[in-house]
Amino acid sequence: MLSTADLTALLLTLKLAAISTLILLILGTPVAWWLAKSRWRFKFVVEAAVALPLVLPPTVLGFYLLLVFSPAGSIGGAYTALFGQSLAFSFSGLVIGSVIYSMPFVIQPLQNAFSSIGQRPLEVAATLGASRWDTFISIVLPLAKPGFLSAGILGFAHTLGEFGVVMIIGGNIPGETQVASIAIYEHVESMQIAQAHWLAVTLLVISFVLLMLVYAVNRRSGSNVMRV
Amino acid sequence: MSINFSFRQQHGEFDLELDHAIPGDGITAVFGPSGSGKTSLLRLIAGLDTVPDGRISYGVQQWQDESVFLETRLRDVGYVFQEPSLFEHLSVHENLAYAVKRASNKRDSKTQSAVYISYEHAVKLTQIETLLERDSASLSGGEKQRVAIARALCASPRVLLMDEPLAALDRESKQRILALIPVLSRDLSMPIVYVSHALDEVARIADHLLLIRSGRVLGSGDAQTMLTELDYPLAQSADAESLVEAVVAEHDTAFNLTYLDSKIGRFSVAKQTLSIGENVRLMLAARDVSITKDRQSGTSILNIFAAQVDAVVDTNASQVTVKLMSNGVPLLARITKKSASSLGLVTGDSVFLQAKSVALL
Secondary structure, rough: OOOHHHHHHHHHHHHHHHHEEEEEEHHHHHHHHHHHOOOOOOOHHHHHHHHHHHHOOOOHHHHHHHHHOOOOOEEEEEEHHHHOOOOOOOOOHHHHHHHHHHHHHHHHHHHHHHHOOOHHHHHHHOOOOOOOHHHHHHHHHOOOOHHHHHHHHHEEEEEEEEOOHHHHHOOOOOOOOOOOEEEEEHHHHHOOOOOOHHHHHHHHHHHHHHHHHHHHHHHHHHHHHOOO | OOOOEEEEEOOOEEEEEEEEEEEOOOOEEEEOOOOHHHHHHHHHHOOOOOOOOEEEEOEEEEOOOOOOOOOOOHHHHHEOOOOOOOOOEEHHHHHHHHHHHHHHHHHHOOOOOOOOHHHHHHHOOOOHHHHHEEEEEHHHHHHHHHHOOOOOOOOOOOOEEEEEEEOOOOHHHHHHHHHHHHHHHHHHOOOOOEEOOHHHHHHOOOOEEEEEOOEEEEEEEEEHHHHHHHOHHHOOOOOOOOEEEEEEEEEEOOEEEEEEEEEEEEEEEEEOOOOOEEEEEEEEEHHEEEEEEEOOOOOOOEEEEEEEEEEOOOOOOOEEEEEEOOEEEEEEEEEEHHHHHHHHHOOOEEEEEEEOOEEEE
């Protein structure tokens, strides 16, 4: 059975994934739109930067974040001055780390969804008197709905599986930074194999169900928004 | 109110030099081969594309000049694209409602033109009453295109731009929409700019013709004249044809014929389901018109009319094109050089033309 500590770790993981995904959907939408529409010559630089977390060892990302978060660093220092606590080894720090770590999993499906809409529906809307903002709300958002679903689910699922980044910038503080993957690692380290099993199976089932949802959404919309 | 435009752009291999006016009434067909710049012109008129230093005005409204660029959404145009571009997440009714809701956005406060085409009117004109509750993705190509036209009308534009709207459709849908376009133009007194490279479509619906080739305007004028003008490529093409406006005069039940009166005389055609007094357009293919010096008596051909030779020009190694005038109506005949020589045709000759077949458009 899952212990209270395991449940706390699981709930913390879900909370982290939910908040990170929400932030990514909000921040990622304009970025994905720009990537889908821009004809800027050096767009590929931005695209590569967005994709970087796909290939970078999480420890590298974690290492640099730790430097930035440290109270001696500019961002970490400003945060400490404002809130009286350190960004490193805090839940807020984990959220920032997760947002960067899961960025390509949200932005790329959105970018693909926006690209596949094409220019024509936007032109039609313009000839019918719709402003750009109106067009985005009334045409782009509904047509990109499967893309948003995929992006949300993938971002969420990917954050659930985060380990290396958390390990470095979060540590292992129960209720604050001890997420499920870290708790499993702890159990294994201390030979609590049954406990590890329970948490592992829970994560496995959640992840599998989420991925099934992504593929079901893709199938229904007939598009291939999951080209990450 | 005419549309005046001037667009110039040197763009690699493609030079655009379009400087002309489109009449503010009737149907103007922008005709030319693929890649000649027809669609570019239409997109520039709508403001979907832009070239530096372009100028375009519609009546008193300046859409683009040195200091102004009116966005597409504010221009008084409706646009029907080549492929039916319905919003597939909306039903047919919702597609139309989308345009109705935003129709007032287009109204320029300076010109105060009112929303004047109602939803019901647009639906009726395009004959889509039975489609309203349908899913837009479930419609056939022709149905989608009729809905797209209705949607464009729902925005209450003053000018309707159509970019080869029939290119992707089957024959039956084409005929249905071709019949509908002149009705729209008349009923709403709306100028329509119709881009096409299909001569049969143009001959059927155009009042005016704007010929475009390689990004330049070759010429413009009323369709009847332009089709038969020997200086333009249409009259020299293999499908050269002449237009004759006619009125249904009477039906002959004994021989199953319909008689049509025109300026050049009475045509006999196979019996049609048309009412007496109805206006129709006849098309005479130049290759189906022959010329005789005297009126033939022992012939099976019914449609024989008196005419004068206006000009004779070489078309290819063996054929000439003869332009004839019959009571002010220009007509073309494509005959062999040998026939022209043995008839001794010269300008001003009185002759008779025989039309082997007549197409009712």
